[in-house]
Amino acid sequence: MAAGKSGGAGKGKRTGPASARAGGREVKAKSPEKPVGQDLLLRCALIPPQMRLQGNLAATQAEFEAILALAQPIGAAGARVLGGGSGKTFKPEAMTNLWFVRAVQEFARAAGAVHDEAHATHAEFAKTALLPMCKGIVQEFISEQGIGGVRMDDGGMLAETDKAGTLPPLRLNALWYGALEGTGAAFRAISWAAGKGTGGGGAPGGRDAVGDHFERLAGRFRRAFAKAYWCDKHDRICPPASGGNAARHGGEAARADAATGSPDHGGVPDAEQVLLTMLPASPLPVTKQKQIRHQIQAKAMGSLGVIIEHPVLGLVESPLHLAWMAQGAMATAESTAERDQALALARKLTALWQQAKTTGVHAFYQHGQPVGEVDPLTTAEVLATLHQAGQGNRIIESSGR
Numbered sequence: 001m002a003a004g005k006s007g008g009a010g011k012g013k014r015t016g017p018a019s020a021r022a023g024g025r026e027v028k029a030k031s032p033e034k035p036v037g038q039d040l041l042l043r044c045a046l047i048p049p050q051m052r053l054q055g056n057l058a059a060t061q062a063e064f065e066a067i068l069a070l071a072q073p074i075g076a077a078g079a080r081v082l083g084g085g086s087g088k089t090f091k092p093e094a095m096t097n098l099w100f101v102r103a104v105q106e107f108a109r110a111a112g113a114v115h116d117e118a119h120a121t122h123a124e125f126a127k128t129a130l131l132p133m134c135k136g137i138v139q140e141f142i143s144e145q146g147i148g149g150v151r152m153d154d155g156g157m158l159a160e161t162d163k164a165g166t167l168p169p170l171r172l173n174a175l176w177y178g179a180l181e182g183t184g185a186a187f188r189a190i191s192w193a194a195g196k197g198t199g200g201g202g203a204p205g206g207r208d209a210v211g212d213h214f215e216r217l218a219g220r221f222r223r224a225f226a227k228a229y230w231c232d233k234h235d236r237i238c239p240p241a242s243g244g245n246a247a248r249h250g251g252e253a254a255r256a257d258a259a260t261g262s263p264d265h266g267g268v269p270d271a272e273q274v275l276l277t278m279l280p281a282s283p284l285p286v287t288k289q290k291q292i293r294h295q296i297q298a299k300a301m302g303s304l305g306v307i308i309e310h311p312v313l314g315l316v317e318s319p320l321h322l323a324w325m326a327q328g329a330m331a332t333a334e335s336t337a338e339r340d341q342a343l344a345l346a347r348k349l350t351a352l353w354q355q356a357k358t359t360g361v362h363a364f365y366q367h368g369q370p371v372g373e374v375d376p377l378t379t380a381e382v383l384a385t386l387h388q389a390g391q392g393n394r395i396i397e398s399s400g401r
Contacts, residue, residue, distance in 0.1 A: 051107065099175065101134045131187070181281040187210050246392055268300040275325045283330075286332050352382055
């Protein structure tokens, strides 16, 4: 699936205005109805970058409390999940719940980073109100029913039950792996801190049964994901073979390339794979994460973002994926040279600083000009990336802006 088929936080990208320019020609773009629960999805996705920018855990907790009030029970276990509508019209939404779990993990990490009374209050809220809901969400994805037409397959990865499929599989599974590993680790840590043995969810020796189960599933995911997606020939993620039923990797990738006449699996690298280098939990080792960034920098780097193949607009640049790429590079830098390279990626975003602070950053750019709509998530991630890289102003000053 081409990376350009998704933008912002969730499903297929809405291209915004009724028309846009692509390659010098006028392109009429459809404006489908907003998916059920899309506003809630965006609220969840915005929590991490806004929290990093504002540093206000009290405001973040208030937002979580408002979101929790919208959760509704589903399934035999009555797991509380997020979606759109209410009562009989309620429709659980897979991506919304995955972004929620990601936001919870960021909040819990920030709350536990400082040992004072205020942070302890936020950490307790995460432990007693947020993490149990995350556990229920993960368990519901594992169940036969799944959430919003998405459930875990035999390999531990998420797949849509509808063969047509509308969700970006790499984004779906990058967030899912983070949910599995992060939630499992959180419950194991809680169990150890409480000195639990058997009973009450604790396994013998202070281990947590739920946490251990999630970790085993994460191990299954890692094996299946590497087999389906990692391409040794190109040192990055490459799309599975037609229909998603077989993986193109190693010798099989070479044979597929020879048969199709496509030496690079059909186009630019899928920009969605930068999520695997940015999220705290990744199914890939750091060495492979660095290989991904190297390949994207070599083959898909524009002046304002990572180049993607948009299904309507053609080749466009995505600042959101560049922001995520820079965040991942900063998080895994192990030397001065790597830190400098990470900051160089972030500095490419300084051209969008004024837009981010005023009108907002667009989802896509083409020939240096915006196309489509202003995207709130892209705007927040650009600002958060510049803030993380040097409090924003210092980077701007060093670039002469």
